[in-house]
Amino acid sequence: MSLLEARGVSRHFGSLVAVDDVSLSVESGELRAVIGPNGAGKTTFFNLLSGFFPPTAGKILFDGRDITALSAHQRVALGIARTFQITEIFPELTVMENLLIPVETAAGLRTTPWLTKARRAETEARVQDLLQMSGLTPKAERLAGELSHGDQRAIEIMMALALKPRLLLLDEPTAGMGDQETHDVVRLIRDLHKKERLSIVLIEHDMRVVFHLADRILVLAEGAMLAEGTPKEIAANEKVQAAYLGGVE
Amino acid sequence: MKKFQDWQGTIIVWALLLTMPFWIGHIGGYTTLGTRVVVLAVAAMSVNFLLGFTGVLSFGHAAYFGLGAYGAGLTIKYLAASSMAGLVAGVLLGTVGAMLIGLMIVRLRGVYFAMVTIAFGQIFYFVSFRWVNLTGGDDGLTGWTRMPLSLGPLSLDILHDETAFYYFVLACFGAAAAGMALLLRSPFGRTLLAIRENERRARFLGIPVDQHIWMSFVISAAFASLAGVVYAYLNNFVDPRAFRWDQSGDFVIMAVLGGMRSFWGPLIGAAIFVVLQDKLSSLTDYWMTPLGLFFVLAVVFFPRGVLGMLKRRRAT
Ligand SMILES: Nc1ncnc2c1ncn2[C@@H]1O[C@H](COP(=O)(O)OP(=O)(O)OP(=O)(O)O)[C@@H](O)[C@H]1O
Ligand SMILES: [Mg+2]
DSSP states (O other): OOSEEEEEEEEEETTEEEEEEEEEEEOTTOEEEEEOSTTSSHHHHHHHHHTSSOOSEEEEEETTEEOTTOOHHHHHHHTEEEOOSSOOOOTTSBHHHHHHHHHHHHTTOTTOSOOOHHHHHHHHHHHHHHHHHHTOGGGTTSBGGGSOHHHHHHHHHHHHHHTOOSEEEEESTTTTOOHHHHHHHHHHHHHHHHTTOOEEEEEOSOHHHHHHHOSEEEEEETTEEEEEEOHHHHHHOHHHIIIIIHHHO | OHHHHHHHHHHHHHHHHHHHHHHGGGGTOOHHHHHHHHHHHHHHHHHHHHHTTTOOOOSOTHHHHHHHHHHHHHIIIIIOOOHHHHHHHHHHHHHHHHHHHHHHHTTOOHHHHHHHHHHHHHHHHHHHHHOHHHHOGGGOBOSOOOOOEEETTEEEOTTTOHHHHHHHHHHHHHHHHHHHHHHHTSHHHHHHHHHHHOHHHHHTTTOOHHHHHHHHHHHHHHHHHHHHHHHHHHHTOBOGGGGSHHHHHHHHHHHHHHOTTSSSHHHHHHHHHHHHHHHHHTTOSOTHHHHHHHHHHHHHHOTTHHHHHHHHHHHO
């Protein structure tokens, strides 16, 4: 059974069909890339998977369970975490607090009015791990909104990881990053995938990154599925070359 | 270092509050003026729990303030001549009211939320105005007073001793402040900050935002109704204006004036507001206009409030 399955999902905005009958199934431990030109519907597809809004048609299953009608926070509770293409963090809280909040919600503490010392030590240790993993430890006490774009993108990813998800949806994690930062993020994603066997769906514009990381690739164009397959198959696909790869780069 | 500065503020605040009856006379005030500051500070801090720490503007907190005030007054007048009974009843009435109204409004955001909260406050205002048999209508609820406290062998005459009453109010303030401070430092409190900072991100971290706003609203209203109880005790009187929109507006003004991102800001806002009101209303009955003007200027030039401005000075 697939971890995530989308069955013929569509999303209309008035007369615009942003996502048009897209199906996808992601196996546990798989890294799936979603590519496509600007406005192809990639982010909208993520919004459907993560529960930002419901699909106009189609079904979404997670772990065999129909989650189409579940709200965003219920899907998070099942283990689906996402990042946003445009950074969504808590700008006037410290980096530490940005990570502590998801650590605490993941630990089921969101309505807890006080913490025991032991619990507090646990959550703080977890935050320290995440800081270390992202190299943000020296900036832990800084306000997130004061940091560089690259650091904020890193926080964005670490907040999703702090949820200990079973499935991670990454929407252009390297958008706007410099070479070194991109390299760090790619290494982080590869480690999560290879070492921790985390299941990941990745939207990415940088083709080097996609072909380097992905097990399989889904290509969207104007909302519809253009192709689906291994990186080799996609690279050799004439439709993809014509509509996308050749056209852009 | 940051931790020490936090505590520094708290220590100064408490040192000043605990000694207020001893110094307020020397600077041209009087104990009851100090009591008034502390009473309204509870209300302003309750509004700020929602506004400053959850990012939700209620422009109708007088609804729960008024429910607390009437709940306490009516209980003492008709049910049990005890200040503690009145306090419990008032807070209960305000809290239950907020639970029910909260269910109807938590899906709203921003201006819509603020408008609907005003509307509910005005409903209570008109009901208390019209239901003369119970509330005394426009003349207010009279024929009762706060009662001396008796705790076993100990008794405290908060009715006749202004200083004793001040400390009673300060104890209520302390309980409210401690409750809010503890909550804000807890995981639950951090989910509220998360909602204030970025609702979308909060939702996608697994926080059911509407539910948490409801909880924050109810907690905040519980403290507002506590403020209403002690306000009624301060005056030995309640009238429908306790519910009215301008009363709600005053709370917001106090919260914003002092600095809505800071914990003690609303206390400072309440002090400025009450003192100005005291000085200006002795010059003219139309103190609302100069005060409103002052407020508008304050918000324009110091959008983060007095404390926010002081902090920035120190930082740069
Ligand atoms: N909430 C919305 N309301 C109306 N139209 C929308 C909405 N969200 C997306 N769209 C439209 O749907 C189409 C697909 O947008 P989407 O953001 O999914 O593309 P994308 O593939 O992520 O593009 P990019 O590579 O630029 O991020 C676009 O034409 C966009 O304008
Ligand atoms: Mg996009």
